[in-house]
Amino acid sequence: MWSYILRRLLYNIPVYLGIILLVMLALRVNDPVTAFLGKNATQEQYDAIKADFGLDRPFYEQYASTVWNIVTLDFSARSWEQKRPVGELITTAVPATTMITVPALMITAAISIMIGLICSFYRGRVADKTLMLLAVLGMSVSFLVYIIVGQYFGGYRLGQEAGLVPFDIEGYDVRLSTLTFWASSPIEAVQTWLQYCGLPVLISVIVAMGYDTRFYRAVMVEETGRDYITTARAKGAGSRKIMFVHMLKNAMIPIITRVMISLPFLIVGSILLEVFFSIPGMGRALITAINAKDFPVVEYMSALFAAVVILTVILTDVLYAVVDPRVRLS
């Protein structure tokens, strides 16, 4: 298995170099210094900035140094806009993002796999039809509508009418990004987390549920028709055992595929949610950097994302072999 992983990593080196090259080229299609300074800058300002950002060097030199920095995990390149190292930017943004994406992914996967199983078991009956109708309805409503309605009810009406503590719809408690806070006062941490992240998590679960439920239902319906299900029933297995043991293990390949595809997005997060809820996460940092033409941030974030995608794909293939004895890594 290790030799397989090593081989896959080696194969992906050219791919990875290509991705970095493409990103850097794309950012240099228009002159980045002009883009950053605007048209009214003087020639002296222009030359100073160009030298400061290292853009006066030939492209291959810029490319080589970026690649070298990434390989040596040196993220000390400075953001043009914020004058902070990119690494610092990323390490503060990623925890905030994962506060929302990780619970959201886990809750969505657990609930929608469950609903998928239930729907396939009651296929064609009222429970199935109702749940599928809800899924389609859920899919048909815009993300923005959920955010606006969610903020209105969760952040405003909840406190006004029900007298409950409403969700905070703006901001984030940076203590949530520290392990010490979770370790020292876990109850307060959970409360704080609910206050700031509860609503965005709820919204992303609702948004993703429609798609995922329909996907998992299709997967499970396919499994219910298999011969081994009949064999299991003929042995005297009950429905629960058939669903949660026989079918679920066979459905692991599509489930893993689905979950793993969304893994890289755990660190990028949702731009919309982070912007609307003022969560200082990766999504917001990325969109801010793009708007400000803050190219080092865009470059290093893209490189990080690409690396995560490549590693996830390799991990996915390894997991296939773990859950399905018929899959051989070679």
Next chain:
Amino acid sequence: MSETTQQPILRVRGLKTSFRTDRGTVTAVDDVNFDVFPGETIGIVGESGCGKTVTSKTIMRLLPERNSIIDPSSEILFDNLNLATAPETEMRKVRGDRIAMIFQEPMTSLNPVFTIGWQLDEALKYHTKLDKKGRRDRAVEMLRLVEIPNPEQRYKEYPHQLSGGMRQRVMIAIALCCEPDILIADEPTTALDVTIQAQILALMADLKERLGTSILLITHDLGVVAQVCDRVIVMYAGRIIEQAPVSDLFKRPQHPYTKALLESIPKAGKRSEDGRLPTIKGIVPSLFELPKGCRFQDRCPFKEQKCVDIEPDLTAHAFDDRPVRCHFPRNQEVDLTTGATG
């Protein structure tokens, strides 16, 4: 056979199973009656779609509840229980323990992601009080009984590591591990090549002798029937049309359909006049458009007006006590070596 003195272990009476389809409700099996006696092997034969698999799956209640209806007047009497109406919890105790089943497709009938051992263990877990060690020993013993070489090793392996014949042996081991009273085998050898077929049939016959299990063998292969069965039930378009001890049926088929079936078995070294294999002309009537009279009328060379008007009952006729569903049953011997009526 001491059938007359023994009590049947399974009595099927007025079995009727329908399916809800987009084109309306269709009755796949209608008014099926038969008994299974302890230790005997009964063959159910017929063309595809004649209802033989539906009959067996109805007995096991394995048809999807979503679209199948077992008529409430049907009776499947087994051990003081009517399996046609028994609650699912009761059925689960019967399935795999008292009545077990093996299927046509050994390649897909085992769960691909669990080991052979796990799948044997599962059945034993449901129906025995053995502990983990006891179940393991029993499972390995069963694998040895079905003549799987190196059973300890195979116990740990996955279905894809075994050949089709080996997988069917594993299916038989799973089916027989709780020593069922009845084994329903739904075309167990159809998907296997001929030498493996013979091995599996010999194995089933041997195990039947040793364990005293009754076998209900569903097949379209009359050669298989002749080899292993004591009695035969011939089905056509959802109905039983003839029922007889195997030698009687082969010697003197009474229903024109049975006779035609026997004549269409290829015989070694013999050719009919035109050099072709005799076939039964026409096709099985659609279950949606069954004729008013006899269901075989369109393909029957002996059809008369009565056959069009009235559907015959399954009754014995003057010259024999065998039930046959025909107004004009044949009473001639068939020479099996040439396939010609004598």
